[in-house]
Amino acid sequence: MSVALRFAGVGKLYDTPTGTVRALEGITVDVKQGEFLSVLGPSGCGKSTLLALATGLDLPSEGRVEVAGRRVDRPVTDVGIVFQTDVLLDWRTVLGNVMLQVEMRELDAARYGRRARDLLRAVGLAGFEDKRPYELSGGMRQRASICRALVHDPPLLLMDEPFGALDAITREQMVMELHRVWNETRKSVMFVTHDIGEAIFLADRVLVMTPRPGRIAEIVDVDLPRPRKVEMRESHAFLALVAHVRNLFVQAGILQGDRHTA
């Protein structure tokens, strides 16, 4: 199985007025073709930095990052990116926002236009193609931005806490949605989140990170059957994984034994 995204001994240092700060240390992990990797950690653990390195918007201080076997030394274009904010353009319609991807890449408008409409329908936005973003709820907006990240059929999808700005119930809906879309397309995904349940539910493997500096605590295999159902969140196997990951944070001193939160 080929490797979609590779981090090999990656470290990242930042210069600040008070000295050099280490954001990442010794990150080595592969996202295999068709694998869903969650990157889980508290804020400040460098998980978003990791994602920035994967996109080539930032470059590592140590080690190397590869996308599809090619060293990343400039912004990677063969990806779809979803940010925490939907960053839809206010002046474009929902369809127009998805088609921005197509226009910027100068792809065939007719062919990808059909694909854009299919994607919007698949995430329940049929009938909203000609609406402006301000007419949509937060969840619908983020769905449109996911369609924008998928319309050009990228082999690799990078998601930076995409559901972080949504309320808990919408969030759970979106997780199910993403799981369904992923199950149908089997893209390679790097999904950054601070939500333990979300990370496990979606992933083949969960990269658990601890902060200062950002290090890998453990890469946890999620051996749960697919497609996953909502009820699985109550299953014994799922809860055991949650407890295991939570214990990693307790050991790292991020969570207190009796004051844990998910």
Place this chain on the structure above:
Amino acid sequence: MSEGGTGSPTPARRRSGGRRWLDRASPILVVLGVLGLWEFGVRAGGVPAYLLPPPSSIVQRIFADWRMLAGHTWVTTGEILAGYVLAVVVSIPLAALLARFRPLENALYPLLVASQTVPKVAIAPLLVVWFGFGVLPKVLIVFLICFFPIVVDALIGFRSVPREVLWLSRSMGASQWKTFRKISIPAALPNIFAGLKVASTLAVVGAVVGEFVAADRGLGYQLIVANGVMDVQLSFALLIVLSVLGVVLHALLDLLERAALPWHVSQRVGAGVHGPAEGTA
């Protein structure tokens, strides 16, 4: 998602026919009310016409002298439009450059601010010395007075593009020019229009200042003449023509803005009150 998502968007609230009519008519009603009070006050109080003429006599004067007024309006309008267009053509590309190259902004911005703090009335005589009594110094004053608000607002507009959008654009492999065309320009338009509207009202002031200093035609020149012979009625007639000129210019820009930015928050029905909360589900 089959049940239609996480919450339907708030529909734009339709106003009843009567309320909408009142919304449209209220500025006209206010103006008519003020004119009515003026007319009544002047007549009832016995104020002499050489101090404050009643509006009805001013309107009569406008009709009586319309040919002369139209000639001067034509001259002043030409100066306003020439200076304004010049300001637009220079300011917006300049703002785009300043937004793109931060060192350039650091270098030029203090000069821009300084250029704005010099009173235009004070440089008007200099411009006359350099460029004579013709149309050019008036056009330049209009340009100078309009230039700054357009640059400042356009610069804010070009800077308003969120970092993530620029990242997204780079991940799409878009060239800088394409990013500028498809993202920066539309993102800056609301601010650009704000600057254009402020400048449109200042443009009228600029033209009049220019004509005050040295001119042999134009509404500003005629205003000096009317004041010189204590023709208060004509002064008022000229003031009304000038303010109508400013209002028309502003209204044209407003129309243009509505056509160009149907998506913008300022155009939404019941904006800020009935609209869906941003960023929530």
